[in-house]
Amino acid sequence: MVSDVEQIRRVAAEVVDPEIPVLTIDDLGILREVRVDGAGHVDVDITPTYSGCPALDVIRADVARSVRDAGYPDVKVNVVLSPAWTTDWMSDIARRKLHDYGIAPPRERDAHMTLLKLAVECPLCGSAHTSEVSHFGSTPCQALLRCAGCAEPFPHFKEH
Numbered sequence: 001m002v003s004d005v006e007q008i009r010r011v012a013a014e015v016v017d018p019e020i021p022v023l024t025i026d027d028l029g030i031l032r033e034v035r036v037d038g039a040g041h042v043d044v045d046i047t048p049t050y051s052g053c054p055a056l057d058v059i060r061a062d063v064a065r066s067v068r069d070a071g072y073p074d075v076k077v078n079v080v081l082s083p084a085w086t087t088d089w090m091s092d093i094a095r096r097k098l099h100d101y102g103i104a105p106p107r108e109r110d111a112h113m114t115l116l117k118l119a120v121e122c123p124l125c126g127s128a129h130t131s132e133v134s135h136f137g138s139t140p141c142q143a144l145l146r147c148a149g150c151a152e153p154f155p156h157f158k159e160h
């Protein structure tokens with residue numbers, strides 16, 4: 001028997017990021033908490049990847065619709081800004097999906113926020129000989145880099 005909270009979490013977890021549709025909000029770590037009270041009122045907490053993220057309204061609407069469609073009409077999607085999201089909340093699956101989508105994932109950091117690798121590796125050929133072309137790419141979360149190995153430009157989801 002699956003509880004209401006588990007069932008709601010499952011459908012909400014499938015909502016994708018409109019900017020990077022290979023990633024679900026669960027992959028990104030922005031789906032925080034689901035609560036259901038005795039009267040059937042559902043609260044879903046999400047934390048945006050950065051404040052002012054233009055995708056946020058779309059994600060909120062998609063989460064509310066998915067939960068309503070699953071049979072829970074009384075749903076409220078709350079935006080929780082604290083603690084602030086960081087790329088460290090991204091799952092390994094999310095990093096792998098980003099890489100396969102052609103976006104260099106955010107580099108992993110240790111507990112002191114020190115990057116475990118200095119180079120951003122090219123998602124196309126794996127070369128570590130890359131350099132930044134533009135700090136802001138197609139979205140503010142991404143930078144545009146160029147690879148010296150295969151000469152291709154590629155986006156990098158920046159650490160923050």
Ligand SMILES: [Zn+2]
Pocket residue numbers: 122123124125126127147148149150151152
């Ligand atoms: Zn390359």
